[in-house]
Amino acid sequence: MTKKITIDPVTRIEGHLRIDCEIDNGKVSNAWSSGQMWRGIEIILQGRDPRDAWAYTQRICGVCTTVHAVASVRAVEDALKMEVPLNAQYIRNMIIGAHNIFDHMVHFYQLSALDWVDIVSATTADVEATAALGQRLSDWKGNSVQEIRATQDRLKKFISSGQLGIFASGYWGHPAMKLSPEVNLLAVTHYFQALTCQRKVNQIVAILGSKTPHIQNLVVGGVTNPLNPDSPANLTIEKLFHIKTVIDEVGDFIRQAMLTDVAAIGAFYADWTTYGAGVTNYLAVPDMPMDTKGTVYTLPGGYIPDGDVSRFTPLVTQHEKTLYDGVKESIKHAWYNGNWDRSPFEGETVPNYTGFDPEKKYSWVKAPTYLGKPAQVGPLAHVLTMYLAGHATTQKYVDQTLKTVSAIAGTTVGIDALHSTIGRIAARVIRSAVLHETLTIQWQALIDNIGKGDLNTFNPPVFPRGEQRGIGFHEASRGMLSHWVIIENGKIRNYQAVVPSTWNAGPRNDQGALGPYEASLVGNPVADPELPLEVLRTIHSFDPCIACAIHLVDGKKTPLAKVKVL
Structure with a gap:
């Protein structure tokens, strides 16, 4: 018997997402x-000055704040064939790295881990046994008996008050939950500690970007x-050395808490390495340019068709x-005028x-394709492509994580396990460790370049008459992001953003191929259709950001709120 369920809205994501599933035999x-x-x-950007586009597009989302700014200035710089000063590249790269680490921490602990x-099970754990377990896994200073007991006491107060607060809507006691109380x-102890680490790493974004969210230091041509x-x-040497201190502090948590947590969870949920693969065409772009022309990159990219390495x-x-x-986008199943499959340069948003x-149009998200096929983007795609490209740091952390998982599980777990729901989550944590080492590289490159006497951070743009076309790519927190701009006589004629959650959350394309979210759910177990935790596990593993994929506009301009600035 087929049962259809609808989850609307999906929570613990950014934006509004509806998932419909047909369930057969569990x-x-x-x-x-x-x-x-x-x-x-x-539509808002049409006719505007291209130099202002980054400030507008950055407001697409309050979570993915830096990424659209970066992609936007790169798009205009590409159209004008500009070079970007080395110092500006390094500063941008540090903002990119810090923001991505912040974002990955939020996803792993606050959005996905639950x-x-x-x-609730954590309240029954033996504190001493939990501390001993943590100390066996790593040397993280936060695994002390005192820290863990304080966390448990905090949880017990939540429960005894009858209000679980931020933990109120979880599927506690669900049969799919397998972890021991310890x-x-x-994991809950590290959940709270992660909040402090997130604040610290975001200081890097705020210092370099003048504020966060929504940095203020970008400009077409540099910073x-x-x-x-x-x-x-x-930006003094003193501020830069404070940034280095923060980088070092956050690194300890990533290596000694995050990596061990994801390995432990992966080992206990080894069966989830067989669910959630879906679309295995993986696409990622190189990022963190190390020269003025964007020909040398710290982090490689690539394409893997059908998961075939x-x-x-x-x-x-x-x-x-x-x-x-x-890259093309289809609107056959999206709520836009027509039925076309086009390059974003020719795209429309009507x-x-x-x-x-479900047989015709059912989403505001378009359906992107690469070389005619859907593609999965995100940390899993980036980690796999970096690994295959021979990126030593990525290979180190992938091999280390798989070794830890194998030791805990008591069986050998290979890289193929990453093609899964749990692998997608693990890739975010692995990428955090890679980005942390990259942050140190960027910091040192900036210090060295300043030491040579180079203080330039900006090359002024020049807009010629006629038409210029440019694309700004960025390997963002959720995957490959691209902004496409057509400039005519110094004004924007057309602008399109093809974002990670468009790639992953898109509906069926013009050939009827399922989007990555859709394909990843097929074959997933569902123990109880009324409590579809397993569906949420796979969707959350992508870290959806639907505000990036699509936005809401009130054509009647109805006032929604008033804000008084003191």
Whole structure:
């Protein structure tokens, strides 16, 4: 017997997402992913100065704040064939690295872990046994008896008050929860400690970007950070060394808490390495340029078709012709006028809502393809492509994590296990460790370049008459992001953003192929259709950001709120 369930809205994500599933014999047999908001930023940008686009697009989301700013300035710089000063590249790269680490921490602990960790069970754990477990796994200073007991006492107060607060809506006691009380308590302890680490790493973004969220230091041609080692009003050596201190502190937590937590959870939920693969065409772009022209990158990218590592194709720069020509978007199943499959340069964003119809149009999200096929983007795609590209740091942390999982599970777990729901989560944590080491590289490169006497951070743009086209790529927290701009006589004629959650949350394309969310759900177990925890596990593993994929605009301009600035 087929049972259809609808989860609307999906929570612990950014934005409004609806998931429909058909359940047959305890497994998902079909699925539909529906974005329930419309994005109008493309229309807002038409006719505006290209130098202002980054400030507008950054407001697409309050979570993915830096990423759209970076992609936007890169798009305009690409259109103008500009070079970016080395100092500006390093500063941008540090902002990118710090923001991505912050984002990955939030996803792992606050958004995803609660699908696997039973908060209520943690109150029954033996504190001393939990501390002993943590100390066997790593040397993390936060695994002390005192820290763990304080966490458990905090949880007990929540429960005794009758209000679980931030833990109120979990599936506690669900039969799919497998962790022991001690593992649950250790994970919850790190959940709270992660909040402090998130605040610390975000200081890097705030110092370099002037504020966070929504940095203020980007500009087409570089950054606005004046470099003067002696002036307290500028980016001084003192501020830079404070950043280095923060980098070191956060690194301890990533290596000694996050990596061990994801290995432990992966080992206990080894069966989830067989669920959730879905679309295995993996796409990632190189990022963190180390020269002014964007030809040398710290982090490689590439494309893996059908999960076949023997067919891996490296993407050496962000200016590859296959990237420019290979990306298209379909609106066959999206609420827009027409039924086309086009390059984003020719894309339109004309809304046409016709109601939810799973056979016709059922989402505001478009359906991107690369070389004619859907592609999964995100940390899993990036980690796999970096691993195959021979990136030593990535190989080190992938091998180390798999070794730890194997030791805990008592059986050998190979890299193929990453093609899964749990592998997608593990890849985010592995990528955090890779980004942390990269942050140190960028910091040292900036210090060395300043030491050579180079204080330049900006090259002024020049807008010629006629038409210019540019694409700004960025390997963002949730995967490959691209902004596409057509400039005509110094003004924006067309602008399109193809974001990670468009790639992953998109509906069926014009060939009827399922999007990555949809495909990843097929075959997933569902123990209780009324409590579809397993569906949420796989969807959350992508870290959805539907506000990036689509936006809502009130055409009647109805006031929603008033804010008084004191």
